Amino acid sequence: MRSSLLALVTAALLLAACSEPSQTTTTAAPPKPAGPQVGSPVTASGKARIALLLPLSGRTAAIGKSLQQAAEMSLFDSGAKDIALSTYDSGETPDSAVQAYNKARADGCALVLGPLFGASASALAPQIQQGGAKVISFSNDEKAAQPGVWIMGIAAPPQVRRVVDYALSSGIKRFAVFAPQTAYGDQMGRVLQDEVVARGGTVVAIEQFAPQSLDMTAAAKRVAASVTGDSKLAILVPIAPPQLSAALASLSAADIDTSKVQLIGTGVWDISGIGSEPQLRGAWYAAPDPDKRADFERRFVATYGRPPHRLATLAYDGVALAAQLARLKPGGDFSTEAITNPAGWSGVDGIFRFLPDGRSERGLAVIEIQGNRNVVVSRSPSSFGQSPTN
Known part of the structure; x- marks a missing residue:
């Protein structure tokens, strides 16, 4: 009897020991950060x-x-x-x-x-x-x-808005677009349309031609049909050399009365030698002030x-x-x-x-092409909120 009781007590103690939580404490390693390790954004000298x-x-x-x-x-x-x-x-x-x-x-x-x-x-x-x-x-x-x-x-949309605003302030109320049938040409047409309409002007034509074409006669003739009445028409020609020469020749061949047209462009004209195109004499485009x-x-x-x-x-x-x-x-x-x-x-x-x-905003000047030199006709503002000056 005594030995049986001892066996039962021993078994009970063993069961109790098995059911007790372990008293051993372990420290888990901190999780590793995901992705590559990043160095300090500041040098030892504080830069x-x-x-x-x-x-x-x-x-x-x-x-x-x-x-x-x-x-x-x-x-x-x-x-x-x-x-x-x-x-x-x-x-x-x-x-x-x-x-x-x-x-x-x-x-x-x-x-x-x-x-x-x-x-x-x-x-x-x-x-x-x-x-x-x-x-x-x-x-x-x-x-x-x-x-x-x-x-x-220097994104193109602000360039279009700036030169359009200058044309409007100069008394021009009618506008047309002569551009390639590309994403860029489409965007320039939409920006001009939105700006002109918002400012109370009229867009009379948006004509496009095949991107690599050197024969733009048909589109140029459709633009020429818009040159009517006594009011001056501004034509946006967002085309860079060398295709620009063919575009200007097509407009000329369409018998557009240059006395009734003001050519306007974007920063793709802001390059050396752009004045070698005689048809661009007097044309306007928006770009940073060239003097600085x-x-x-x-x-x-x-x-x-x-x-x-x-x-x-x-x-x-x-x-x-x-x-x-x-x-x-x-x-x-x-x-x-x-x-x-x-x-x-x-x-x-x-x-x-x-x-x-x-996106970004910039204060741009309006520049007139005058042969071998370009002249700022409306200076860029010196601070945001300031109106550009002529």
Whole structure:
């Protein structure tokens, strides 16, 4: 009996021991963060890390090199002691731009300047939505614009609105469009239509032709039919050389009375030698004030021994902007609120500001083509809210 009782007690103790929770404490390892490890956005000396994404390889490497040199010049001119600038080759494809962005992000960049192409900028959106560094692209493609991806390039729609507004203020109330049948041509027609109607003018014709055609006679004749009465007609011709020559010849062959027509254009005319087209004498287009750019070009040639690419001013102004953001507080302020400051920023290409949806606004001048020289007939505003001056 005594041995049986002992066995029962022993069994009960064993069962109790099995049902008791363990008193051993273990510490679980912290979960590893998802994605690549990100470095510090600030260097050991307290400078904000800024990434410059440029096409330094491929067919557009020369453009990328010119932008890189302009960025270096801006770094020196602005005395940017608060930023550390690192350049990454974004290549020519969206995939290579994403790879460059990821490397820059892994290095800890606080802000990305570039890439140059709209498709590459669009491809970075998923990384930014996951908490990556914000992007100020050098593209002018408004389709690439979105929250966190701003376009700094000089987009075409604001150019059309600016030159249309100037024409309206000059007393012209009737407008026509002569453009290629492309996405660009379609967009220019819609922008002009919206702006003219909103301002009380009339669009009498929107004529388009095959994109690669050199015979635009039929479309030009339809435009010519709109040149009636005594009121002057402004014709938007958003066409770049060399196709521009054929477009102008077609308009001339349609017997358009040039005394009753004002040709207007976009920034595709903002190139050296555009005045060699005699039919463009007196034509207007909107672009940044050329005087400020001329000074930049002189200093660039003195520094590097050759003229800059036309887009080089974007990299120059982008670095200057990054330097200003870096001075707002220790480590810099690269938030959406800081970047989209309503007062905007000023650079070689005039004043500009970024909108929350990724688009940008610019203060543009209106320029008249006068043979071998272009003359500003309406100066760009010096601040937002100020009316342009003639």
